[in-house]
Amino acid sequence: MKPTQRLHDLGQRLWLDNITRELIENGALKRYISEFSITGLTSNPTIFGQAIRNGDAYDAAIRQNAREGQSGEGLFLELALDDLRQAADLFRPVYDATEGVDGWVSLEVSPLLANDTTASVNEAARLHALAQRPNLFIKIPGTPDGMAAIEESIFAGVPINVTLLFSREQYIAAAEAYMRGIDRRILAGLDPKVASVASLFVSRWDKAVIDKVPAALRNRLGLAVAQRTYRAYCKLLTEPRWKRLAHSGARPQRLLWASTGAKDPKASDTLYVEALAAPDTINTMPEQTLRAYAEHGVLRGAMTSDGGDADAMLGRFTQAGIDIEALALQLQRDGAQAFVKSWQELLARIADKTTSLARCGAGGGST
Template sequence: MTAPITALAQAGTSVWLDDLSRQRLRSGNLAEVIRTKGVVGVTTNPAIFKQAMSVGTAYDEQIAQLAQQGVPAESAVFAMATDDVRDACDLFQEIHRDTDGKDGWVSLEVDPRLANDRDATVTQARELAETVDRDNIMIKIPATEDCLPAITGVLGAGISVNVTLIFSVARYTQVVQAFIDGIAEARHNGHDISKIRSVASFFISRVDTEIDARLDTATAAAEAAGEKKDFSDLKGKAGIANARLAYDAFSRAFGDSPVWQELAQAGAHVQRPLWASTSVKNAAYPDTLYVTELAGPDTVNTMPEDTLDATIDHAEVAGDTLTGTADDARQVFEKLAAAGIDLADVWEVLEAQGVDKFVSSWEELLGTLDQQLTKA
């Protein structure tokens, strides 16, 4: 591994790649990334598969076969995605084995249109896990209110889960409870809970994008009212502060809960926070901002390859930058509230946007595949 990736590992942060395509698999690129860049897992989402399946020729042969079988676009998407994920799981099996199941995971998301349907989410999660049929598959489930029981149900069935689209600490605490309930349910159902793993994917850059825009609006409103107020010093701070508060909640949730301590003694593993959306959206910010400032024990950082390459090239990893940071993070949010930022509205907007973006990507992909199947 390169020095920055080694430093992250020493701080307790596993590096996963936020991307997957058949071209990566067939060309040997993913195997090379694993070997040379220290990547120990992969995450996918509807936007990633939209990009992978809508360009190039890597899927043409399978699309032709599926067309001959009369397979509709929705089934074709999952046929191709599960094949890719299964092959990726095989590439990560050695890492999965060598880390005793801590890393080596590949995530596959349920249909984002099911974000408000608990029963359908559980059913599809089971189907996807059975279809991939690998012990290092994680099923991604959104952290919407309606899907919180689905998280518990899927974990209770002995399936590892990546909980995605988490924006607020309040929702994160609900996710943690859903996880603990799920592990307890799995134990009750006779599953080996030492084999079940989970991560809670907390989105970072989207928080800054939304709050930075609101800070600009607040500054402009103050100027229009003749008030000398400039909130620009708060820009680019909310995403990191939010994640640090989540990490503090993580430390307390798994450190203080008697229920969890009993499960841990039975072999259960903590649900690690995973930092997602870690590429900066503002070019004025350092391109490794959401890497170096969010390193610490029991965490995962999933990066697009540009962010991964920037990290390898010039990131200055200074060890654990999470532990003991909660008080400073709270001060950031106190200042945001004083600036008039409606944080409850921010979290609601971000979750709705997150679901909508994935649904849009999914529906665009289905439309593209429907055309390809018709022509094949």
């Protein structure tokens, strides 16, 4: 039995943190589903931008959409939605078999709308409707400004992937926003089954402190934060408030581990996958990490719901001069800024590609 299947049997769902047209057209995604127990995927502008820059898989579609008057963000969404619809269709059997619990793909709302709640809510609803696939999450950052948009989107019945969470406190805020939205749906007589995941970024913690802590603490901060967050997640599901929502038919907002590829070349390439094995969670991982775990990963047991040694470990980081709370806020701010930068770079690459293809066509080049 493959290590990926063992994780699946443990109760953790494995998603791919990648989507490109080539991945779909060459059958790789389909193979990952059948061979590596992949049951969903996430995407982001950086991935799309790299694919557009480094290959020609999107050239024909860019040329055609440009001829039809599409440009900039509109052109990108056409490309992204085409890919995500195909991926959603590949995962549709899982979605149907699990009655909507699993089998999801994700699309990000423009990060340029992050400070505009109304615009974010409207865009989330528009994109979900435009996709015409029930198993599409819309990604909204779990920043302080994003919480109102998350609550309103859940109330509107739009499935949300809350992204850019870095701490227990940020996760709890996202969970509260989700539950408020569900509460309001119940009071309004609406179906409380609106899917959501809360994405906690892990390895970026360790990258941020790699040169600031003793060797004994290397690559241990992200996992300690994850353990503490998992404890809060498990505790929330036992509390009266959640039980009341569940009794009304609501489903848990599942905790998703993001940023699980090892960024330290000295670390094991399966470090975060092995350490984050936990029932009723999701691990979305890069292709390289997925293949590595499928080849030589080891299931060392599940995370404990009591947080293990997380508190003691975080105490050691505090003693080493790391302000955990301040760093969580900084990582989220940096992440939000990186999203904006990636988005702008993506649109620039699409514009450059559109121009180069037009010149090539005008000059009688290849089509």
